[in-house]
Amino acid sequence: MNKHEFFTLFFEQFGYSNGVRIFFAPGRVNLIGEHTDYNGGYVFPAALTFGTWAAVSARTDGIYRFRSTNFPSGADTNVNELAYKEEDDWANYPKGVLKELIQMAGADQAQLFSGADILFHGNIPNGAGLSSSASIELVTALALSRTAGLKIPIIELVKLGQRAENRFVGVNCGIMDQFAVGMGKQSHAIMLKCDTLEFQYVPVKIDGHKIVITNTNKRRGLAVSKYNERRSECETGLSIIQKQLPNVKSLGDVSYAEWEKVRYAIEDGTIRRRVEHVITENGRVISARKALEENDLDAFGELMNQSHESLRDLYEVTGFELDVLFEEASKAPGCVGTRMTGAGFGGCNVSLVKEESVGNFKQAVAANYTARTGLEPDFYVCEIGDGTKEITEEE
Structure with a gap:
């Protein structure tokens, strides 16, 4: 406009x-x-x-x-x-x-x-x-x-x-x-x-590639309640870790090496998985910056994939539609990396796609996602x- x-x-x-x-x-x-x-x-x-x-x-x-x-x-x-x-x-x-x-x-x-x-x-x-x-x-x-x-x-x-x-x-x-x-x-x-x-x-130097956001068009009905639940679980995990590492103020301060030493203290498997996601995801962000600085888009894409898998398996905030979208985007033409973005339980997926493959990517993902979910996705090819x-x- x-x-x-x-x-x-x-x-x-x-x-x-x-x-x-x-x-x-x-x-x-x-x-x-x-x-x-x-x-x-x-x-x-x-x-x-x-x-x-x-x-x-x-x-x-x-x-x-x-x-x-x-x-x-x-x-x-x-x-x-x-x-x-x-x-x-x-x-x-x-x-x-x-x-x-x-x-x-x-x-x-x-x-x-x-x-x-x-x-x-x-x-x-x-x-x-x-x-x-x-x-x-x-x-x-x-x-x-x-x-x-x-x-x-x-x-x-x-x-x-x-x-x-x-x-x-x-x-x-x-x-x-x-x-x-x-x-x-x-x-x-x-x-x-x-x-x-x-x-x-x-x-973000991604010459020859595009950022493609795909909307699942699944209403995010669980997002608020599960968001509050995850916050509470992380706060519980932090309080346990602080007994082992008194100087830690947040989970974002805990390195993976420190986590390996104190993870035994969290007996509840669910709490342990939530904390594991946060600490490994934090490390992925640091690695992602390095990958971009080195113009290694394949490494960046792999970190995106790992992020989704952690959100699916450890943090459990993806849901059926986002997981189907991840699976279909991962195998679609030209996809370098893909993951859910946002709170989860619906919403969007973000993918890094080779520019010449964007049309085929959209066509393949749309057909397969709709066949499996009955929903039609929307695509947004984005600029920063x-x-x-x-x-x-x-x-």
Whole structure:
């Protein structure tokens, strides 16, 4: 969608288009490093070129009107009456961000948030696990802070987005999604240590290859309950390890050599498998960075495969559809590596595919996946783009 079309939609929604500014926040894909974020480990996400746009214009009456081209519902709220309402659905995300912005501004600057009309438009597949919620949070945070005249650093908006999802929406997510969406860089992945926020941009040089995301189109009904269950299991495992290694603050601090020495202390087989996944997955992220730096895409692809197998066998968050997709993608033409991405139990798979084979890859995977599951997958051939920003006249 170009800027002129977006201005037209804003006019149709609100009856005017003067004073409108446009902002963008991408979706993200995690290339490797799954379920390590809330365990203080490494992740390896990249921002995508599709995401969420927001057209915004300031008001002076304290009213915020949230609308979307993607959903029929919206929400109007007074700046002094920001409360979670189930009937507001998706609009609770920008409402939560606004509440956090006002708290961050403090009493001296809270009056700067005097109202706004904001129209969202997204092209992230809904429910695919590519961070549509973090995209909405970050585009709202940048749009409303800049409209209020505040130049808050993006890294602070990243933290604010996570707080909004934790406190207002009530999802106990880690920071990876907001960080990748906010801090993304074109043609680079981000190697991020989630507990310290230390990070490094790693060039993704995959000439002759494409990143292909495949949506299972399986609704992720178990994701939230199983996510909370896995977090609890990992916390139990960490508490046992800390009795052996008192200086360890998170599972992300435990090397594989240390794990081999203390694994005997965890008697429960399920807890032991969960911890084994986190520690080995953390090591795979470190190896993946090295593989990319050495331009060894075969090694990178093999690490992707190992990641899925660990998520399937040790962490048990894949499910039938994702496993079928992994099996069919693995044997499809030109596939260098493939794995589930996101929370699991549906959602998406990410594959590294030779460019000349993308058409045959999609055809083979679609036919075989549908034959086995009865579902039709969707494919997205992706580019790695920049993080959250304002769209200026030049763009």
